[in-house]
Amino acid sequence: MNEKIRIAVDAMGGDYAPAAVVEGSILAQNENHRDLELILVGEREKINQELSRLKATDSPLTVQNASEMVTMNDQAVESLRKKDSSIPVGMRLQKQREVDAFVSGGNTGAVMAHALMTLGRLEGVNRPAIASFLPSEKGIVVVLDAGANTECKAQNLYQFGVMGSIYTSYILRKKNPRIGLLSIGEESTKGNELTLSTYKFLSEDPTLNFIGNVEGRDVLKGTCDVVVCDGFVGNIVLKFAESIDGFLTWLVKKRVKESLLFRLGAFLVKVSIRDLRKVLDYAEYGGAPLLGVNGVCIVCHGESPPKAIKNALKMAADMVRERVNEHITKVLWDKEKNN
Amino acid sequence: MNEKIRIAVDAMGGDYAPAAVVEGSILAQNENHRDLELILVGEREKINQELSRLKATDSPLTVQNASEMVTMNDQAVESLRKKDSSIPVGMRLQKQREVDAFVSGGNTGAVMAHALMTLGRLEGVNRPAIASFLPSEKGIVVVLDAGANTECKAQNLYQFGVMGSIYTSYILRKKNPRIGLLSIGEESTKGNELTLSTYKFLSEDPTLNFIGNVEGRDVLKGTCDVVVCDGFVGNIVLKFAESIDGFLTWLVKKRVKESLLFRLGAFLVKVSIRDLRKVLDYAEYGGAPLLGVNGVCIVCHGESPPKAIKNALKMAADMVRERVNEHITKVLWDKEKNN
Numbered sequence: 001m002n003e004k005i006r007i008a009v010d011a012m013g014g015d016y017a018p019a020a021v022v023e024g025s026i027l028a029q030n031e032n033h034r035d036l037e038l039i040l041v042g043e044r045e046k047i048n049q050e051l052s053r054l055k056a057t058d059s060p061l062t063v064q065n066a067s068e069m070v071t072m073n074d075q076a077v078e079s080l081r082k083k084d085s086s087i088p089v090g091m092r093l094q095k096q097r098e099v100d101a102f103v104s105g106g107n108t109g110a111v112m113a114h115a116l117m118t119l120g121r122l123e124g125v126n127r128p129a130i131a132s133f134l135p136s137e138k139g140i141v142v143v144l145d146a147g148a149n150t151e152c153k154a155q156n157l158y159q160f161g162v163m164g165s166i167y168t169s170y171i172l173r174k175k176n177p178r179i180g181l182l183s184i185g186e187e188s189t190k191g192n193e194l195t196l197s198t199y200k201f202l203s204e205d206p207t208l209n210f211i212g213n214v215e216g217r218d219v220l221k222g223t224c225d226v227v228v229c230d231g232f233v234g235n236i237v238l239k240f241a242e243s244i245d246g247f248l249t250w251l252v253k254k255r256v257k258e259s260l261l262f263r264l265g266a267f268l269v270k271v272s273i274r275d276l277r278k279v280l281d282y283a284e285y286g287g288a289p290l291l292g293v294n295g296v297c298i299v300c301h302g303e304s305p306p307k308a309i310k311n312a313l314k315m316a317a318d319m320v321r322e323r324v325n326e327h328i329t330k331v332l333w334d335k336e337k338n339n
Numbered sequence: 340m341n342e343k344i345r346i347a348v349d350a351m352g353g354d355y356a357p358a359a360v361v362e363g364s365i366l367a368q369n370e371n372h373r374d375l376e377l378i379l380v381g382e383r384e385k386i387n388q389e390l391s392r393l394k395a396t397d398s399p400l401t402v403q404n405a406s407e408m409v410t411m412n413d414q415a416v417e418s419l420r421k422k423d424s425s426i427p428v429g430m431r432l433q434k435q436r437e438v439d440a441f442v443s444g445g446n447t448g449a450v451m452a453h454a455l456m457t458l459g460r461l462e463g464v465n466r467p468a469i470a471s472f473l474p475s476e477k478g479i480v481v482v483l484d485a486g487a488n489t490e491c492k493a494q495n496l497y498q499f500g501v502m503g504s505i506y507t508s509y510i511l512r513k514k515n516p517r518i519g520l521l522s523i524g525e526e527s528t529k530g531n532e533l534t535l536s537t538y539k540f541l542s543e544d545p546t547l548n549f550i551g552n553v554e555g556r557d558v559l560k561g562t563c564d565v566v567v568c569d570g571f572v573g574n575i576v577l578k579f580a581e582s583i584d585g586f587l588t589w590l591v592k593k594r595v596k597e598s599l600l601f602r603l604g605a606f607l608v609k610v611s612i613r614d615l616r617k618v619l620d621y622a623e624y625g626g627a628p629l630l631g632v633n634g635v636c637i638v639c640h641g642e643s644p645p646k647a648i649k650n651a652l653k654m655a656a657d658m659v660r661e662r663v664n665e666h667i668t669k670v671l672w673d674k675e676k677n678n
Contacts, residue, residue, distance in 0.1 A: 192490055193490060237576065
């Protein structure tokens with residue numbers, strides 16, 4: 001029998017916490033009851049209330065009390081001072097090897113800051129990144145960095161490429177994933193100083209399937225499986241993509257008001273937009289893994305419904321099972337030692 | 340009676356040149372026959388063939404021969420060597436004040452390079468920018484720079500804000516346009532080094548209606564009228580936006596294959612996507628003005644249909660009539676003199 005995978009869940013993180021988190025954890029536990037051992041971290045009383053409400057007081061979930069709260073408005077630095085909030089408590093559980101992974105729907109900056117402080121970086125990794133996901137005509141595309149690093153060097157972007165490649169091949173199970181460098185022209189000579197020097201790093205690694213520069217229009221086409229960019233550009237593109245659904249809804253509502261034909265067909269258009277929302281909403285993929293920290297941490301969208309929490313727990317379990325961090329260290333630490 | 344506005348049109352620029360350009364020019368001429376005086380620049384014989392085909396040999400359009408061709412594949416530098424291609428010939432006509440403006444559907448880099456070489460910059464402007472357009476829930480949004488400047492300083496971005504504000508108020512006729520700085524958080528402390536220092540410049544100019552940082556998700560919402568960013572970020576966002584229509588078409592085709600209901604309603608969804616294409620396609624706005632060059636130059640999308648050429652000609656005429664360049668110089672040159 002396989003050993004169980006133990007995951008700490010931030011019961012206080014996210015807009016619908018603790019309700020959505022507890023419910024999502026129960027869903028995951030029920031679907032993977034032999035594999036997973038979940039520990040809900042947060043205010044014990046509130047979590048127990050949710051367990052009662054969901055008639056799950058006899059579920060195998062355990063509770064780890066955390067007495068303080070980090071809010072979405074806390075700056076990363078402020079949040080670091082709250083030593084007994086659910087995020088640092090969860091991180092410490094992982095540091096002490098009482099759990100293998102931590103899932104949180106809390107403030108991304110705070111989760112990253114605590115991960116760096118408590119778990120540190122993997123050997124060989126200069127800057128951990130947040131990986132996020134977008135749909136494309138050829139399946140899921142991984143975009144990193146999604147916002148952890150606003151100023152990057154070519155070496156950082158190169159490492160994002162390596163980490164994205166490993167994540168994509170082990171977790172998304174794509175063989176030899178195509179790595180693209182987000183720039184403003186396909187030619188290697190197009191871009192800014194950062195991408196021009198990153199291009200060199202990426203193209204000189206024979207283990208990577210680097211396909212060269214990709215443009216803004218290539219992302220949704222699925223020209224590559226991994227889009228490499230700095231956190232400033234990644235964050236803007238991802239947030240822009242998230243807003244498409246709202247814009248289309250607005251556009252259709254306007255048309256429905258103007259046209260009888262559209263009023264009749266509004267239902268179909270709505271279904272089509274619901275489809276789009278589904279593929280564009282990154283909560284559907286579970287969450288965003290922090291790649292390069294010395295542990296497994298997944299950040300869920302603040303608005304994560306129970307299903308997203310469940311998917312994030314599956315994602316965390318996959319990362320532990322597939323030893324993603326070992327693969328990353330093997331490549332990047334070996335490289336560093338040989339330099 | 341007003342003096343006529345004279346515009347040189349690059350008859351050889353764009354994927355459907357000279358046919359689409361000649362046709363678009365005739366459309367513009369017919370709609371504004373008293374105002375506009377158009378000069379088609381390119382291979383005389385080919386242009387005359389088009390005029391014959393369109394039964395417009397007696398139209399008031401004139402032809403200025405240009406014996407060389409710049410292709411979409413020419414690098415900006417290579418294109419500079421072709422002194423007798425339609426772009427430099429058109430620019431020289433403007434430099435010699437034989438025309439007031441130049442419209443081209445050719446290679447954007449080549450048009451910008453020739454504009455800088457032949458016309459130069461407006462007094463007070465450090466770096467000209469390409470302004471492009473996106474739809475939003477509150478009307479057209481101007482995005483600049485759209486790709487001319489991949490490395491920028493805060494001073495450049497500040498000037499993009501000023502030029503965007505002037506363009507928006509005089510040409511799009513929005514009073515006191517809202518200027519937003521594209522970044523990764525609304526707070527003034529969020530961003531990269533460039534946006535943090537640009538924030539200061541923009542907020543210290545009392546004549547600008549600077550609303551602070553905007554995020555990727557704010558663009559289509561129409562939170563601001565002018566989105567200020569460097570050309571690297573602007574190019575990526577604009578090309579990403581252009582690709583949405585193709586992605587949705589793919590998504591709908593997939594659903595139509597899967598579902599009978601969708602097959603019945605496919606027509607409506609297609610109409611809705613056509614709507615979207617219309618609002619996302621920047622050819623609909625006419626073209627992208629180069630702001631900050633000492634002249635009026637509009638670059639049209641390579642795939643511009645006649646209607647887009649016609650709209651670009653109207654845009655050029657508006658810029659001449661409203662003296663946009665005088666307003667830009669007044670603000671930026673006065674500022675430079677006072678520093």
